[in-house]
Every structure is written in structure tokens, then in C-alpha cells.
Amino acid sequence: MATVVEPDREKAAGEPESKRLVGVVAEFETQDALLSASEKVRDRGYSRWDTYAPFPVHGIDEAMGIQQSKLPWLVLGGGITGCTIAIAMQSYLNGVELGDLPFTILSGYAYPTSGKPLFSLPANIPIAFELTILLSAFAAFFGMLVLNQLGRLYNPLFKLEKFARSTNDRFFLGIDSADGKFDKDSAASMLSDLGASSVETVYDDESPAIPPMFRTIGVIVVVLALIPPVCVAWTRATTWTTPRIHPVQDMDFQPSYKPQQRNIFFADNRAMRPQVDGTVARGEFESPEDEELLEGTLPPSAVEVREQLIQFASLLQDSSGGNAAAAPGEPQGNWTDSIPVQVDQKLMARGRDRFDVFCAPCHGLAGDGNGLVNQRALDLKQTTWLPVPSLHTKTTRNRPNGYIYHAIAKGVRKMPGYGTQISVKDRWAVVLYVRALQLSQNAPEDAVPADELTKLQSDNATDDASN
Amino acid sequence: MSAISPTLDTTIEVPGRRTPLVIGNNDYNSVTETVAGVHERKTPLGWYIGFGIAVTWLAILGACIGYLITTGVGVWGNMNPVFWGWPIVNFVFWVGIGHAGTLISAILFLFRQNWRTSINRFAEAMTIFAVVCAGMFPGIHIGRIWVSYWLAPYPNQMAMWPQFRSPLMWDVFAVSTYATVSILFWYMGMIPDLATFRDRAKNKIAQGLYGFFSLGWTGSSRNWHVYEKAYGLLAALAAPLVLSVHTVVSFDFATSQLPGWHTTIFPPYFVAGAIFSGFGMVLTLIIPARAWFGLQDLVTLRHLENMCKVIIATGSMVGYAYGMEFFIAWYSGAIYEGFAFQNRAFGPYAWAYWIMISCNVICPQLFWIPWFRKTPWAMWVVSIFVNIGMWFERFVITVTSLSRDFLPSSWGYFTPTWIDILMLLGSFGLFFTLFLLFCKFLPIVAMSEVKNVLPHDHGDGEDGETAPAEYRA
Numbered sequence: 001m002a003t004v005v006e007p008d009r010e011k012a013a014g015e016p017e018s019k020r021l022v023g024v025v026a027e028f029e030t031q032d033a034l035l036s037a038s039e040k041v042r043d044r045g046y047s048r049w050d051t052y053a054p055f056p057v058h059g060i061d062e063a064m065g066i067q068q069s070k071l072p073w074l075v076l077g078g079g080i081t082g083c084t085i086a087i088a089m090q091s092y093l094n095g096v097e098l099g100d101l102p103f104t105i106l107s108g109y110a111y112p113t114s115g116k117p118l119f120s121l122p123a124n125i126p127i128a129f130e131l132t133i134l135l136s137a138f139a140a141f142f143g144m145l146v147l148n149q150l151g152r153l154y155n156p157l158f159k160l161e162k163f164a165r166s167t168n169d170r171f172f173l174g175i176d177s178a179d180g181k182f183d184k185d186s187a188a189s190m191l192s193d194l195g196a197s198s199v200e201t202v203y204d205d206e207s208p209a210i211p212p213m214f215r216t217i218g219v220i221v222v223v224l225a226l227i228p229p230v231c232v233a234w235t236r237a238t239t240w241t242t243p244r245i246h247p248v249q250d251m252d253f254q255p256s257y258k259p260q261q262r263n264i265f266f267a268d269n270r271a272m273r274p275q276v277d278g279t280v281a282r283g284e285f286e287s288p289e290d291e292e293l294l295e296g297t298l299p300p301s302a303v304e305v306r307e308q309l310i311q312f313a314s315l316l317q318d319s320s321g322g323n324a325a326a327a328p329g330e331p332q333g334n335w336t337d338s339i340p341v342q343v344d345q346k347l348m349a350r351g352r353d354r355f356d357v358f359c360a361p362c363h364g365l366a367g368d369g370n371g372l373v374n375q376r377a378l379d380l381k382q383t384t385w386l387p388v389p390s391l392h393t394k395t396t397r398n399r400p401n402g403y404i405y406h407a408i409a410k411g412v413r414k415m416p417g418y419g420t421q422i423s424v425k426d427r428w429a430v431v432l433y434v435r436a437l438q439l440s441q442n443a444p445e446d447a448v449p450a451d452e453l454t455k456l457q458s459d460n461a462t463d464d465a466s467n
Numbered sequence: 468m469s470a471i472s473p474t475l476d477t478t479i480e481v482p483g484r485r486t487p488l489v490i491g492n493n494d495y496n497s498v499t500e501t502v503a504g505v506h507e508r509k510t511p512l513g514w515y516i517g518f519g520i521a522v523t524w525l526a527i528l529g530a531c532i533g534y535l536i537t538t539g540v541g542v543w544g545n546m547n548p549v550f551w552g553w554p555i556v557n558f559v560f561w562v563g564i565g566h567a568g569t570l571i572s573a574i575l576f577l578f579r580q581n582w583r584t585s586i587n588r589f590a591e592a593m594t595i596f597a598v599v600c601a602g603m604f605p606g607i608h609i610g611r612i613w614v615s616y617w618l619a620p621y622p623n624q625m626a627m628w629p630q631f632r633s634p635l636m637w638d639v640f641a642v643s644t645y646a647t648v649s650i651l652f653w654y655m656g657m658i659p660d661l662a663t664f665r666d667r668a669k670n671k672i673a674q675g676l677y678g679f680f681s682l683g684w685t686g687s688s689r690n691w692h693v694y695e696k697a698y699g700l701l702a703a704l705a706a707p708l709v710l711s712v713h714t715v716v717s718f719d720f721a722t723s724q725l726p727g728w729h730t731t732i733f734p735p736y737f738v739a740g741a742i743f744s745g746f747g748m749v750l751t752l753i754i755p756a757r758a759w760f761g762l763q764d765l766v767t768l769r770h771l772e773n774m775c776k777v778i779i780a781t782g783s784m785v786g787y788a789y790g791m792e793f794f795i796a797w798y799s800g801a802i803y804e805g806f807a808f809q810n811r812a813f814g815p816y817a818w819a820y821w822i823m824i825s826c827n828v829i830c831p832q833l834f835w836i837p838w839f840r841k842t843p844w845a846m847w848v849v850s851i852f853v854n855i856g857m858w859f860e861r862f863v864i865t866v867t868s869l870s871r872d873f874l875p876s877s878w879g880y881f882t883p884t885w886i887d888i889l890m891l892l893g894s895f896g897l898f899f900t901l902f903l904l905f906c907k908f909l910p911i912v913a914m915s916e917v918k919n920v921l922p923h924d925h926g927d928g929e930d931g932e933t934a935p936a937e938y939r940a
Contacts, residue, residue: 169495
């Protein structure tokens, strides 16, 4: 590309008639001289003039009367565009499936992920943020180029030999011939009066025509560039009877074995391998006691299995059967009602300790469902918060031990499982303590020791009296 | 080249005085001569030797990538259960290094820390080359590299779109935005200096190339006005961007459920670590460069000292994060989390963990002692340890957590292959190839910005004795 034209010094100095007058340029040795000269030129009412410095001179904007740039508005526009594009793109491409509508090439592809809503703003924020920054940065950079008219590689000023120092250590002031007040001689004399160390007149050539060779090259490049899209369009518009070419095998022909296939690598020629001796598959228990201890459920008896199968078969035949739909989140199981660890005072104390640590924040120390977390959530009017149920309701009291154990380990409804934090034995300890709490609120009269009963009754009487 | 005045000690604090940012008898012209001299002088033999070594490693990297693509990712040590091995370790390592560049150029600019002017170009170049190295690793880690364009949301006949809820997708956007904005920022900052090179160029080709890339810059004050506005805006955009990028990188880990990764401390901890490692790398590069290229007047001891102080601060933050991870692992009562951290410090990778602790937490504390902050070779040694430590930090995070997760039956021990090792060294080859080219052909110090922070009355003809007498030793 033609870039910097070697200055034609002899001619420039000789002021030939055929050349266009560009303006007058004065050189200053210090930035202070430039600043005071700029103020004068500004006050004389010139409009089309500029100063040139190797760095942004402090105070030059004011001295020249430069208006605030519009660039920040461009950047704001870029940012808003980026954010809008990102949110629209993500919600449309991941949240909408339009199927047979027109423009199917741009139909979205609904991704249900981990039960989250199809449009979930928090997950879209990182990309929205990045695109906001990206488009703002483009606006800042390219806006700067456009506003400064950069990218014009040729400038008549480059013809002045002295002007090369404008990017090193000298300061220049140029008045454009297009200015209404411009007069070559008066401008030059004014600038030398203002302390310029030298003043020069700049001339320019008429812009030369593009050489024919470049046109030929341009045509050839355009024609060559058209070949790939034409090939693509042609292949897309034609049908083929031969299978498509597989330059890359990808996963089209996989060497993996399918179930029931033969594999001579093993002595028994089976690709499927039996269980290795001495291992236990996940979810499989060595004995019924293990299942009761670890899962809180009892293995079904043969009769129960048969009943379940019959029920299942009837469901398959009658898909409209209504009673099958259990409430969502209600774990089903053949719950045990015993506590399969040794029950003693120590276990009870441990249960109270663990309950106070892990359960009481929501369920409350007394298990009435009014823990601090619950109170805070209700104070904040959290719409997604499910009020914590009391452990003393009839339903909960009638739950088998295994169910409560399972709720602690795996969670129930919105409550997360605490299995990772509470060990198996501790879970049973908590079950025991929950039972004790429930008994404390719903004991029959004859289960309470006589002296305690009198005390409670007198407390109640005092309460009633105070009310 | 201007004379160096070793008598001027800018590391002394004089109350009520601004410490000079440039020492020696420098004026506008001598700054230009010093910086352009690096490019214009006869290339020293050392450069050719360094470049030869770097290009050799780059070629080895190229060969390894070719082998990887034609054979498959099995050539790496990535094997069940550690499928994120060295490629991701290297990715996070390199992208972290990049952060100091943007921090120096953008955040210090916004805080009006003028000392950045001498080192920002250098640091920004480091950012870009580090991001190039970083971007390469996930690119070749995806397995079927020939369909890497599936990462982009483009209309296709499969009606398939990227999963925008995945942190790996966020990573694609964050790192590519970061690379683009860093290049724009670097290039824009360089336009006036490229114009200086253009105006000094002796042959037609150099004139043409520098002329093309300086876009016809004249130094017009009207242009400077818009340019400064744009530079400030880009800095303001790059500052949150740099914080977001390593945050998003940390999401790759933190949004998974693996013990040792699933922690909310990751974003700030990763950002602090990134800045820490980046400043370590800036020191590693700039200490030899300022000696070889005679930049001691522009990059003074005080600049180095300031960077040492940033290293103490960020190194301490990283140390705090290591401690806090252990505390939370214990305090949460989650047994898997607790095990993950015991395993880190005392398990089969304890050697890596304690290398990390000694390099990242203990080593930078040496900078409390003034002698270490004022002795370039000592700083350089510490900075090397910081680089090593930060690579090991990523190794420890990635490999210890993956090698021992929930199921003891699937535990394993990661062993790198020789391809892993060659590719890590090869990425340094790529980095140093680009860096040496940069030193040779581009302005390595932002001349126009340094001229702007020279004392105002420090023009031609003066002897430059403007440094206050207090700084004279």
C-alpha cells in the first residue's frame, strides 16, 4: 500500500504554480510557546487550524478551544448494543424452540438444564457482560479512528522534512488554506510574530490516478474470491447419490463394543464383563440389615414385590389411573420403624447436639419450624421460601423412623440432604432426638411424671390468669 | 543512548516531593533515542541466540501439536480420573500471567499512577503473548480440533447452539473478549510511537509498514483530544474486564461440585493470584530487558520496587486464600471438602502443595526487607520462584481435586507424558519468540506517555538537572 510519500523538497520550496496550497505550518521549540501561540490564533478567530505535538500537551484543548468529543456517547451506544445482543441471543438460542416457523435456520434450541428455567438471567450475565465490554471497546477504538479520520495514510504535512520531529520533540501549528480567514502571507507573518522558530508553506500534488496494474490485480482478486462461495452454493444446490466423504472419521465408525457382542480379547469371548469378585455395585447391599441401617428402608417381602408388580402392570394397561400420581418430592419406600443402632442416653445426647447444629437453624431448637433462618426469610418476604413445617404435626409424628432418617440423609422437598455432613449413626441419633422432641409436645397425660404434671398445670393456670 | 546517573536514588521517600519518574539527563529527544535505539541499533548477538532457542522450542511445540491432532489427546497424561491435566493447568497459568499487563495499563491508569508509563507497553505486550499461549491450550484440548468452530454461536444445519449456561462457554467469550480488547488497547497505545518509528525509518519497507500501522498519525492536538478520551474509556472498560476474565476462569472450577473446587472464594482468589503471577512475570522480563536495552533511566529502581510491593500485597492475599480454604473445609463440616484439603497438604501431591506454599506465600514476604526490593538480581530470583509457585498452584487445584474425588474406587495418580512436558516448554518458546520480535520491532516503552510525565520545563537545551537535590546520594 502506498503510505508515506517521500517529500519532494526542492519543488515544495520553489512554490510551483501547479500545486495546491494546503496551508502554513510553524515550528515551536517548547510547549509553552505553542500554548501561547494557540491562544492568539484562537482569539484571531481562525477555525480550520491544528497543532501537532509528540504527546498530548496539557491545556492545549482550552488554548485551542477544542470542544468535548462525542466519543463517550458512541461507547455508550456500543455497550447497550452489546448487552442487548447478548441477552437476546442467549434467551432465544437456549430458551425457545420454534420448530416449523419460517427462518428455521435461526430457530432456537431449548436446553432444559438441571431443572432451571429455560431463560435464566443469572447464567446469562457473564456473556452479556463480556459482549457489553467488547462492543464498547470496538466503539471506543473504531470511533476514535473515525472521529480522527485516521487510516488516511497520506498527509501533505509529511512532505515537510522538519515535520518528522512532531513525533519526537518539536511542536507545530498549522493553519489550513480552507479557513475563511486564510491568507498565506498574513498567516505566515502572524505565526513568526508569535515566536515560531520557522514557518513553512505546504503544497500538495493533485491526487494521482490509480495505476492500471492495480485495477487488473483488483479484478483478479475479486474473481478468485468468488470461487469458494460459488462452489459452496453449487454443492448445496445439488444432490448426491454417493455417500458423503469422511475426511475426518469423527465418531461415525466407533470401535466400541455393543452389549451382547463377541470380543475375542477375553477367554469367554464376551464383550460384557461380569462383576469382579469381592466388589459391591453401587446401591447394592450385602445384607437386609445394611439397607435398614444405611437407607432407612426394609427390603420388600415376596408378597409385596408381587403386589407392586401387579400394580405396575395395571398402571401400564390403564394410563389414566389416577391414584398413581404421588405428590412430587415425597420419597417412596418400605420404611423401617425401628432404630437399627443401639439406643441409649449417649445416643440421645449426640442426637440433640447434631440437631442443634444442623436442624435447629431452620426447624428451631424445639422443632416447631421457627428457626432463625425461617424467621429471617419471612421477614425479608422471600417469595421462593417455603415456610419450614413444624415437626409436631400429626403427619410428621406418624411418619416412620426410616422416613425421617431418609429426609435427613437425602433431603425432602426444598430441604437439602445432610448426608455429607451427618454420619449414619448420627442420623439415627437425630431421628431419636426428633422422636423425643415430638413426645415432649404431644405426650399423653399418664406418660408425664406426677410432679412435672402438677408443675405444668400450675404454669398453664398462671398463663391463663395473665391472659 | 543517554548517560545513566547512578547517583540518583529514587527509592528514597521525600515528604512533599513527587519522586521523578525518569532519571538521567533525559529530554524528549533522548527518550526517543533511547527507545528507538533498541530497534535501530545493530541487533546484539544475544538477541539472535535467544531468538534461536525460542524458535526451536516453538518448532517443538508445533510438532507436538501436529502429533496431538493426528493421534488424539491420549498422547497427554490425561487419564481417568484426571481428564483436566496439564493443558488446563497451563491455560490458567498463562491467562493469569496476562492479567498484570492489563492491571498496569488500565487500573493504574485510572488511579493516575504515572509510574506505569515506563512499563505499561512492556506489560501489555506480555499480556497479549500470554493470552496467545493460554488460548492455544483449550483450543487443542477440545479433542476434535477441526470442529472447534462449534464453540461459536453460528447458524447451522444441525440447529445446534452452544450451551450458554456452561462456564466453559463463558470462558470462550471472556478469553476471546479479553484477547481482543487487550490487542486494541495495546495497539491504540502504540499508534503515536509507531508514527515516531515511521518518521525515523531509514528504508522504504520499514517506512511503509510503520506508516501503514500508524494510520497516518500526525500528532494533531484535535486527534490527541479524542485519542485520550478513547484511551481513558478503553482503560475503564478493560479494568472490569480483567477482573471478570479470571473470575470466569475460576467458574470453570467453582461451578462444578468437586470437593476443593466448589467454593465461593475462587473468583477473588483467582484474580489475586493472576495479578500476583503477572507481576512476577513482568519482573522476570523487565529486569534483564532494562539492563540489556539500557532502559535504566526510564524503568528506574523505584518502578521495580513498586512492583515488588504489589507482589507482597497480592502474594499475601493468595496466602490468605489458601488459609481460608482450609478453614472453610473444616468449618463446613463437609467430609469430602475436609478430605480434599487434607489430601492436598498431606496426600500424594503434598510435594506440589508445599512447593506452592513456599514459592507463593513465603518467598514474596522477602520483599518486606528493603534490600530485596532494591537489588534487581534478588528480585529476579524471587520472581522466578513466584512463576514456579503459581504454575504449581494451578497444578495443585486441578490435579489433586480430580485425582481423588467421591469414589475411592476411581482414585488415581496423574503422571505427565513427555508430550505434556514438551508442550509446556514449547509454550514458553512461543511466548519468547513473540516477545523477542516485539523487543526488536516495536517501541518497547510508551515514548509519548513518558514524555508526558517528564518535568514540564524540561525541554531542549536544558541540562535536565530538575531532579530535587534530596534524591542525590
